[in-house]
Amino acid sequence: MPYRRSTLSKFIIEEQRKLSGGSELIALVNDIQTACKYIAVAVAKGPLAGTRGSTGNINVQGEEQKPLDMISNDIMLKCCEWGGYLAGMASEEMDEPYAIPDIYPRGRYLLVFDPLDGSSNLDVNVTVGTIFSVLRAPEGVTDPQVADFLQPGTAQVCAGYALYGPTAMIVLTLGTGVHGFTLDPDIGAYILTHPNLSIAPDTHEFAVNASNQRFWEPPVKRYVEECVAGKSGDREKDFNMRWIASMVAEVHRILMRGGLFMYPKDTKDPKRPGRLRLLYEANPMAMLIEQAGGAASTGRGRILEVKPEALHQRVPVILGSRNEVARLERYHAEYDRGEDQPFSSPLFNERSLYRNATA
Numbered sequence: 001m002p003y004r005r006s007t008l009s010k011f012i013i014e015e016q017r018k019l020s021g022g023s024e025l026i027a028l029v030n031d032i033q034t035a036c037k038y039i040a041v042a043v044a045k046g047p048l049a050g051t052r053g054s055t056g057n058i059n060v061q062g063e064e065q066k067p068l069d070m071i072s073n074d075i076m077l078k079c080c081e082w083g084g085y086l087a088g089m090a091s092e093e094m095d096e097p098y099a100i101p102d103i104y105p106r107g108r109y110l111l112v113f114d115p116l117d118g119s120s121n122l123d124v125n126v127t128v129g130t131i132f133s134v135l136r137a138p139e140g141v142t143d144p145q146v147a148d149f150l151q152p153g154t155a156q157v158c159a160g161y162a163l164y165g166p167t168a169m170i171v172l173t174l175g176t177g178v179h180g181f182t183l184d185p186d187i188g189a190y191i192l193t194h195p196n197l198s199i200a201p202d203t204h205e206f207a208v209n210a211s212n213q214r215f216w217e218p219p220v221k222r223y224v225e226e227c228v229a230g231k232s233g234d235r236e237k238d239f240n241m242r243w244i245a246s247m248v249a250e251v252h253r254i255l256m257r258g259g260l261f262m263y264p265k266d267t268k269d270p271k272r273p274g275r276l277r278l279l280y281e282a283n284p285m286a287m288l289i290e291q292a293g294g295a296a297s298t299g300r301g302r303i304l305e306v307k308p309e310a311l312h313q314r315v316p317v318i319l320g321s322r323n324e325v326a327r328l329e330r331y332h333a334e335y336d337r338g339e340d341q342p343f344s345s346p347l348f349n350e351r352s353l354y355r356n357a358t359a
C-alpha cells in the first residue's frame with residue numbers, strides 16, 4: 001500500500017523518537033524540505049521562469065551570483081526563520097550571519113547552507129543542489145555572531161543535501177546512517193527510497209578537475225597519474241574519471257555506487273587553501289560520507305576535525321571510498337616526510353599526467 005511508505009516527515013519523527021530527541025529538529029527538517037520543494041520547482045522551470053543569466057553581483061567568495069542563487073537563498077531564509085527553533089543562519093550567499101527577525105522566537109539550532117551548489121551548471125540544465133548543516137547554538141546564545149558558527153564538523157547534529165536532477169531527492173543523516181528520499185510529485189512528499197546508504201571501500205572511479213593539474217601538490221599528482229596509468233601502472237587496474245562540476249551530484253554518485261571526489265589543495269590562488277567551503281560544503285558532505293562508511297580528508301587529516309577560523313573558510317576536500325582516501329593520506333604523509341622522491345623531486349615536473357596512459 002503506497003500510503004504506508006515512509007515519508008521524510010515520518011522518518012524524522014521515528015528517528016527522533018529512537019534518539020529521544022526534541023521536536024525542534026523535526027520541525028526544522030520539515031521546513032528545510034519545504035524550502036527544497038520550492039527550490040526544486042524554481043529550478044525545474046528553467047528558462048521559462050526568466051531566472052537564467054547573472055544578477056551582475058559578485059558574492060563574498062568572488063563568484064558570480066545567479067538569480068536562482070539569490071531566490072534559493074531567500075526561500076531557505078523565509079521557510080526556516082519563523083518556527084522558533086533557530087538562533088541564526090549563515091549561507092554562502094551572505095557575507096555575515098542572518099539574524100532571525102525580532103517578530104519570531106529564537107531557538108537552539110544554527111542552520112548553515114549553500115542554497116544552490118553547482119549553479120554554474122544551471123544554464124546547461126545539469127544537476128544542482130542545496131547543501132545544509134545543522135549545529136547547536138552555544139548555550140545561552142540567542143543572537144549568534146560569526147564565532148558561534150565556527151564549530152568543527154564533528155558538532156553537526158544533522159547534515160544533508162537536496163538534489164535537483166532528473167528526480168528531486170533529499171539525502172540526509174542525523175548521525176545514524178544516511179538515508180535518501182525521492183520527491184513523489186503526485187503527492188508532493190519525499191519518500192524513503194534509499195535507506196542505509198553505504199559506500200564500498202574500493203573503487204575504480206575518481207573525480208577531479210584535471211585542468212588544475214599543474215597547481216596540485218605532488219601527492220595528488222602521484223595519485224592521479226597512477227589512476228590514469230591504469231593496468232599499465234602501479235595500480236594494475238583501469239580507472240574511470242568523472243567531473244560534473246557540481247559537488248552535490250558528485251557526492252550523490254559516490255553514495256550510490258562508490259568513488260572518489262577531490263578538490264585538493266592547489267597553488268592556483270595562494271590565498272586559498274582549497275576551493276570548497278568548510279562550513280556549508282565540506283563539513284555536511286564529510287558527515288554524510290563518513291556516516292555511509294566512507295572517509296573525508298583534507299589529505300592531512302579528517303575534514304570533520306578542522307577547527308573553523310572564518311565563516312567562508314575554504315578547505316582541501318578528498319572524500320569517498322575509504323581505501324582510496326587512505327591511499328591519498330598516505331601519499332601526503334610520505335611527501336611531507338620527504339619519502340616520495342620520484343614525485344617530490346623537481347624532475348617530477350617533467351612527468352606528464354597522461355604520460356603512462358599513452359606510453
Ligand code: F6P
Nearest residue numbers: 117118119209245246247248276
Ligand atoms: O562552488 C562549488 C562548486 O560549484 C562545486 O559544486 C564543484 O565541485 C566545484 O565548485 C566546481 O569547480 P570548477 O569550476 O573548478 O570545476
